[in-house]
Amino acid sequence: MEMNRASSLPLRRQVEEYIVTKITKGEWAVGSRIPSQRLLAEQLQVNRSTVTAAFEELTAQGLIAGHHGGGTKVINNTWGIMANRVPADWGAHVESGQFKPNLPMIHTINEAEFIPDIIRLGTGELGPELIPNDDLTRLFSGMPSQVISLGYSEPKGNLRLREEISRYLKRHGIKADPDSILVVSGALQALQLISIGLLDRGSTILLEKPSYLYSVHVFQSSGMRFIGLPMDSKGLIPDQLTAVKKEAGKAIVYTIPSFHNPTGTLMDLLRRKAVLDVCNKERLPLIEDDVYHDLWIDAPPPPPLKSMDHSGNVLYIGSLSKTLSPGLRIGWVVGARPVIDRLADIKMQSDYGSSSLSQWAAKECLRTGMYERHASFVRSRLREKRDYLLDLLSTYFKDLAEWRKPSGGFYIWLKLVPTIDPRVLFDRARKQGILLNPGVLYDRRARHYLRLSYAYASMKDMERAIPALRNLVIELGE
C-alpha cells in the first residue's frame, strides 16, 4: 500500500483516509487494536511523524484512542465518522475558501465568549447591564398561574403575542394583522425558514458587502449563491441591483437598512424608496432585516421599507434579541399571508414552535410598555457607550485607523491602516483577554477591518482594551 505523492491531498490526510476506510469497512473493528504508528509508517512508506499527526487528528475526532495498556484502539465507527465528513450540501459554500477559514474563527468566538472576564469588543449583543433582568424577574414573580399555556403553541405562535407585535408594528407604520405574522426563535431562524421553505437551491442572494449574513451559513447550506454588492454611505446602491440582476438569475435581495451590521450604515428615506422601486421593477423579492430599528441614537430611522410595500414584495424580520434579551429567542417575520402560512408550516415541522415561556414573557413586555421603556433606556446608554468608544478611538487610533460615527445600532466598522494578518491579530488579542470580530467574518476581503461593538463591553473594559489594541496593532503592523 502506497500513498499517492502526486495527489493534492496532503500525505497526513491520505493516512487519515486510509485508517478511516479500514474502520468504516469494519476491517478494524470497534474495540480492536490497530497497527502501531511505527508499523503503519513502514507499510505506507511515510514518515513516522506523518502517522503521528494522523493519529492525533483521528483521536481528536473521537474515532481512535490511545489505550493505557499501550497501543491504539478503535473506539467509534459510525456517528463519529459522519460528524467529520461534511455532508454534500451542508459544506456547500459560495466563495471558495471563505467558510473553511472562517468557521473555526466563529467557533472560537462562540466558545471564547464564555471565558470569564474576557473583554468582548465586537459582540453583537447588549451587555449584561443592559438586559432587564430585574424587570423580567418582576414580571415572572407576578405571573398568574394558568396564564401560561405550557402546551404547544398555535402554528404561527401565541395569538396574544402576535396581536401585541401587530400593534408594535403599527407604530412603525407597518400594517400587519396577526395572521400575517409568524413568531420565530430569533431572526436567524427566520432566515433559516425562508431558506428552506421559499428558495430554490441555486437561487442567488443579493446583499450588502460586507454583511452579517456572510458570517452565518444559513443560506449557503441550502445551496444559495451570494452576490455581495458595494455600499455607499447610504447603504445598498439601487443601480447595482439593476446591473447585477441580469446575471443573477433567480434572485432575492437581503438588506439591513437600519444600522447595518457590521458597518452601522443607515439607509435614508430616499434611498429606501429607490431600493424598493428597483426591487418592484425588477421583481426582486426583498428581505428586510430590521432588528436594530429601535436602537437609534441620534434620531429615529426612516420608516421600514415594509411600511411602503404595497405588493407583498418585502418580507420583514424583527426581533427582541437586540433590544431586550437575546436569551428569550423571540423574533418575527411579517409578510403576505400565504407566505407566512408556508413558513409557519415549516416552523411546525422543525421545532413545533417557540418556547411558550418566552412567548409569554415577550407578550407581557410589549403589552405592559416595558419594552418601549427599556428600548428608551438602552438608547440613552448606547449613546454614552458609543460616544465613549469614539472618544477612545480618537485618542488611540487617530493615526492607525479610519471610521465613521454610527447614528444607531451597535457597530463601528474600523479600518486599520497597518497591514496585519487578521488571524494573528485575533489570536494575539485573545491571549490578552480581548475578543475581536475581524472584518473577514463579514467579507473575506475586508482584511483591514474590525467590527467594534459598543453594546457589550463596559466602558471600563473599553478603557482597558482600546489602548491594548493600539499596542498590538503597532506591534504587529507592517
Added chain:
Amino acid sequence: MEMNRASSLPLRRQVEEYIVTKITKGEWAVGSRIPSQRLLAEQLQVNRSTVTAAFEELTAQGLIAGHHGGGTKVINNTWGIMANRVPADWGAHVESGQFKPNLPMIHTINEAEFIPDIIRLGTGELGPELIPNDDLTRLFSGMPSQVISLGYSEPKGNLRLREEISRYLKRHGIKADPDSILVVSGALQALQLISIGLLDRGSTILLEKPSYLYSVHVFQSSGMRFIGLPMDSKGLIPDQLTAVKKEAGKAIVYTIPSFHNPTGTLMDLLRRKAVLDVCNKERLPLIEDDVYHDLWIDAPPPPPLKSMDHSGNVLYIGSLSKTLSPGLRIGWVVGARPVIDRLADIKMQSDYGSSSLSQWAAKECLRTGMYERHASFVRSRLREKRDYLLDLLSTYFKDLAEWRKPSGGFYIWLKLVPTIDPRVLFDRARKQGILLNPGVLYDRRARHYLRLSYAYASMKDMERAIPALRNLVIELGE
C-alpha cells in the same frame, strides 16, 4: 393560446400556470387589472367554470384579488408565488402520494387543536391538568434576580442544565458528561439537526412502520429515503435489519424502543440487546428516540440501548415535552463528543441556542427534584386515564376494533374492523367536535387504524367521545 388537453395536468392547473407565468414575467404587473374570466375562457378555449376555479385558487394563494370596482387585480408577484411553489428539495418525499395527502391533514390537526372545547382524542401531549403550571409559577416567583443569563447561551446549551441532564441520564444507566450533551428545542429539532448535519442526501432511514417519523418531514425534506420495517409485539425485528441492510446502501436506524409512537410497543431487554448487536455488526448507526421513557405505567422499561452502547453507535434523544411541558421546548441529544460538537455548531447556526428562560426552568425542575415528583404524578394519572379508555373501548368497541393494552406512554393503536375512508371519518368526527389522529399519518397503508391517546383528553371527554365515535364508525362503515 391553447391549453394542452393531452397533458396529465388538469386544465384548471394549466390555466393557473398560464396566469402565474404572466405575473412572474411581469406582463401582468402588480396592481394591474387582468382580463375578465369570460375573456380568458374564450382566449384559452376552456369553460368559464375552469377559469373561475383557477381564479379562486390564485385568490386563495394571495396572488390576485377581486377588486371592489369590479374586475380582478394582481396583488403580489414574488414571495406569494414562491410560497406556493414547493422548492425542489422541500417537497421531496419518500413514498409517492404520502405527503401530499397527509400534509393538509396535519395542518388541519394543528389548527383544530386551538378550537375551544374540541375533544383531542389522539393528541400526543399531556392534558392541561397534567402540566405543572402551579409548580412552574412557584419556581418563577422565587426566581432570584440575575440568576438567569438572558444573553445567548453556550453553544451546547446552559452548562448547569447539561450537568443536571448528565445526572438524570446517569440514573437511567447512561454515562454522559456535559460535553457529550446538546440541549435542543425539543426532540424534533434534534432530528432536524441530525438530518442536516450528519446525513448525506440519499441516505436511508430504517424505521418501524408505522412510525411517528412518517408524520413529520424532517428527514424527507433533506432528501432521505425511508424503509419501514414490520414490528412484532416487541418492536423492531433484528433479522429484518440484516435483511434490508444489503439493499439500503448508506443507512441508519431510527427507533422508539419505549412505548413506541403510535403503537405503544415496548421493546424488551433481550430485543434491545439483539437490535444493538445487529447494528454494531452491520455498522448501522442508530437513533434512539426515548422521549416516553419515564412514562411507564405498569413497570419501568428496560435500560435504554444507549446505556449498553460502548462504541458510540447510538445517538440518544430525550425531552421534557412529554413528561413535563411541551411549551418549554427543551430536549437533548447525547452522543460521542465530536458528533455533539458538530450538532452544536449547526444548532448555533440555526437559531443561536434555545430560550434561556426555558433552559433555566428545565434546570431548576431537574435540580429540585420537581421533575421526578411530577413524572411520578403523571404516571399515576396516566394509569387511571389509560384504564378508563380501555374500559370504554371494551364497552363500545369490542365488536368494532382490536387493540393491545399499552404498558406505558400515551397511545392505543386501534384497528377498526369496518372499512372506512380515514379522511371521511376524520372530517365527520371533527364536525362533531372530536379530533382524531388517523393511522395513515404514521403509515400510508394503515387505513384501518386510529392512534388514540389517553394523555390529552379528560376522562369526561373520553366518556363523551368514545360512544360518539362508535356511532360514527357504525354509520360510515361498510
